[in-house]
Amino acid sequence: MKKFSSVFRSFLVSYIVILIIPSIAGFISYRTSISVTEKLSIQNNVIQLQKSKELLERRMAEVEGFTRQLAINPDLSILMNEKSAGDQTNVYGIWKMLRSVLTFGQTNDFLQQFYIYLGNYNVILTPGSAYFRPEHYYDNFRYTDQTLAEWKQSILGKTHRSEIMPLRKFNNKGTATSVVTYMQSFPLDSFSGSSPAVAVVIIDEKTIANLLTGITDKYGGWTQISDANGETIASQGTGLPDMKALSKDPKFDPNQTSQFYDDDLVITIHSETNGWVYRSGIPRHVLLENANQIKFMTWTITGIALAIGLLVGLLLAYRNSVPIHKLVSVVKEQFGKVETADRNEYDFLHGNIAEMIRSSNQLESELHRQLPLIRDAFLKRLISGELQTREEIFAAASQANTGIYGHSGYVCILHVQGYTGMDSVEVLNELHAARLILKQALLDIAGFMLTTDWGSDRIVIVFASKEAETGNTLGRSEIAALLEQLSRQAFAEYRITFTAALGDHFGSETEVSVSYEQAKQTLEHALHADRKGVVWYDETSMESATYYYPLELELRLIGTIRAGETDEARRIVRSVLSLNTEQRELSVEMWQQLVGEVKGTLLKLLDQKTFMESGIFEQLKDRIIAIQAQDKRSFQTEIEDIADALCAVVVSRKNDSHTRTVDGIKAYIGEHFSDSELTLYRIAEQVERPEKYISQLFKEVTGSNLSDYLEQVRMEHAVSLLRENRYTVDEISSRVGYNSSHSFRRAFKRVTGVSPSSYRQIAEG
Structure with a gap:
């Protein structure tokens, strides 16, 4: 340890600093997350109460719409305008009226209990029944704090214009309950005195309170609705405070949306439609439950992480300092250099590594210098037919960082004339210079050079283009003109003459070797016939006693x-x-x-x-x-x-193999979709294929991404569990493979367009 203690200390200090910096950032993030969590909790409860308000107002609007429909009902108009003739009653008209209102209570739970009072007949009509004496209706349905006379005077004998009576005790066939009453006189333009008819809708407090259970069931506490005068419309939950005392308390601001009062968060929303006030009280400890959990988990995890981090830092400092010490020893041993007292290990390594980098750069320069040789080797393999398939050709071209600039063209062999039979050193040097001159001239004229030496007096040229050629003569004139220009320039400047032999047209990279063999045969024919200039393969007589199938x-x-x-x-x-x-x-x-x-x-x-x-x-x-x-x-x-x-x-075998692989992926997902740890790596491990391969293969075969398919399978099972209505949303999210119910809700809404709770309500409705 003494030999590399300074390195060990350097590593250890670095790791400790690395631990401290994210710990500070984590503390700041923790304080921010606590604040955000509190704000989100308050915001969620405000939204929940707002939704309850909107839902109740919509239901009350439906009640008002019901009375508007009664106002234009022709049967009711006839009954209101008829004059009673003694004991004679329009029984048929009353029966028709009963039929027309019978279905309202079946479609709206706010309209399950209502009645219509006809003053001229002194009759009360309810869904399915008619009371020809109001006293009989009063015997079964009455306010506990109202006598019959008071009821007739305040309800039946007055004109009402969309009036809502606050919460009152009510006797429903011997059952005590509390109700809110909605009253509307007919016709709608009745202003004073008594009216021909009155519609009265009796809404049970429990029906209204059901709209508020979303808050109390989740958080506990209480909810309360009051009218503009402070009279209670409905209430739900436990611990409901005295509202009159609450409104008079100077510590409570009735116009503030959310505020803490005693141990509760009180949320207040005012309705612009009817002036009602919606309040909910949520216990502080329940509201901040998530924040407290975050606080506990943060401190716990931070403490454990710091302890483990220190141990890991010690281990890493030791482990990482050992190889540096060994590296220093190896460098000293290999290069024979001694570390001076005023230089530490890093300075010593820096100097030696810099020297190695310089050597590496020299090696890289040498490789670049050798690159033409690699390209030349690729071209030789291509024209000799060693590369059999297009895949092999493309792979070899990529390694050589070259290509043939197209997939169709001609192969040409230039034979330098005047040196046949000569093999002295001077002649070979002249031939080498002639080949260099011809290749440079070709580069100057044509702007490209795809050539290779073949023997001491021959140059192979590949003329290729990206355009697909369809005939043997297409492009020949351009190639012939280029070779003629090259011949004139070489002779005029250097007195070099050559014979150009060209094979037949090749239509694919794999046919380059065929065109080369044809060019060889053409050159042999030209030399035998003592032909000069440009000679094409189809210009030679190719009579043969044997077939060509190498x-x-x-x-x-x-x-x-x-x-x-x-x-x-x-x-x-x-x-x-x-x-x-x-x-x-x-x-x-x-x-x-x-x-x-x-x-x-x-x-x-x-x-x-x-x-x-x-x-x-x-x-x-x-x-x-x-x-x-x-x-x-x-x-x-x-x-x-x-x-x-x-x-x-x-x-077909390739496609069958792909299909089997995709089927195996689907089967594995179908069995393990509920595992929250199901990843692309595990799926790839199961089907024994690389991750990138199965991702691309699944997309190619099915047309959809693998992650989208997994999400779709999970959502289908989630829909089935929501319809069964046996589990909560949090339980369902866990059963279909989500660690977080929030992530599940977000994914469910993205796929189906509605939230899980809304989907369950739709399915139940």
Whole structure:
């Protein structure tokens, strides 16, 4: 420890500082979170009371709307305007009126108990009953503090215009309760004295109080509604204070929305519609329960974190100082340098690492210098046919940081003339200089240089473009003009002459080697015939006694079909047949041997496990064996169809594998959606695939993101549990995989458009 105690102390002090800084920030965050939690709790209760107010006002508006409908009811108008003739009563009219009001109480719980008094008949109509003597109605339904005469005078005998009687004791068939009474006289323009008819809606206090249970059930405490005169409309909960004493207390501001009074948070909301006052009182300890939990958890976690942090700091300081000490020892041992007394370990390492960086930069410069050689090696592999599939070509091009600037074009071989048969050192130096001059001139003329040396007197050039060429002559004139200009410039300035041999057009990167082989044959023909200038492949006579089907071409066809590249496989087949039918004149025996070779290639492919396990193995095998060699066009069509079928098998197996993987993901999610620790990593581990792979695969197969699917599954189960109505929202959030009920509510509303509580109310309604 003595050798690296200074490093150990440096690390330990750093870790302690790291612990202190976030602890200070955490304390500030803690105080902020407590304040925000208190504000949110108050705000949530204000919103809850506001919602209760809006709901009650809406229900009272429905009651008022009910009386407006009665005012325009033709049956009621007839009954109000009829004059009683002794004991004669319009029984039919009363029966029709009873029918028309029967359904109101079935759709609105505020209208479950109401009656209509007709003064001319002295009759009271209720849903389903008619009392031809008000005394009979009074015997069953009456205010406990009102006599029959007072009731007739204050209720039946007066004119009312949307009047609301505050809370009063009421006897409902022997059951004591408290009710709020809404009264409206008819017609609506009645102003004084008695009116022909009166509609009276009796609303039980419990019905109104049910609208306030959301606050009292959650927080306890009390809620109270009073009219503009301070008379109670409804109340709910325990610990209700004396409202008159409360309003007179100077410590209480009746106009303030929220304030603490004694041990309760009192929330006050005034209605602009009818002047009612809505108040709720919530115990302080319940309101700040979340804040107190945060406080307790914060102090507990902070203390534990500091203790653990100190232990971890000691461990890390020791662990991290040991390798530095070892590194210093290794540097001393390897470089033979001795640490001076006035330099610490970091200064010593800094000096030596700086030297290593300089060496690394030199190495990087050397690698950049070698980059042309790497690109040259890529081009040599490409034209020699070592790269069989497009994937291999693209991968090799990426590693070499190059490409061929397109996928179609021509391969050209420049042969420097005048040095045949000479191999002295002086001649080789001259040839080297000539190749450099030609490549630089080509770069100056064409603006690109995709060339490689092939032997001492030859240069291979790949002319490629991004445009897809459709004919053998497209682009030939431009290439011929460029080579002619190069020839004139090289001869005029350096007295260098060359023969340019070009292969046939290639339509894909995989056919570059074919075009190169053709260019080689063209050059051999040109040298044999002593031809100068630019010579094209199709200008030479290619009579041959044998077919052209080299091993690299066969391997390229096999690799392409294994990769499932249908278009590329068709192109190779057409290239093989074109080389042997259009560019060569094969005998019948050679043609039959070529057909046998191609059939053998397909049978080699068919013996692989991928195709043997497919359902069309025997069918494809019979088709390959039955191929005939008489008609060259039908032979090409049959070979292309079989190649298509083999590629389709490869693609189908890939798709089946993808589908099985996605099905496995869905099954795993269906079994473990309730686990809050279910992550993309665990799903990827289950299906034995990388995380990024399964995310992209799921999106490709299903069209939706994996996270969205998991959320949808959880919401579907949440909807089912909400309909069962056996669990609270907090319990449901835990059962469907959410650690926080707040996160669950937010996700549920985002998916369904409504909150879980609202959805449950809709489902129950």
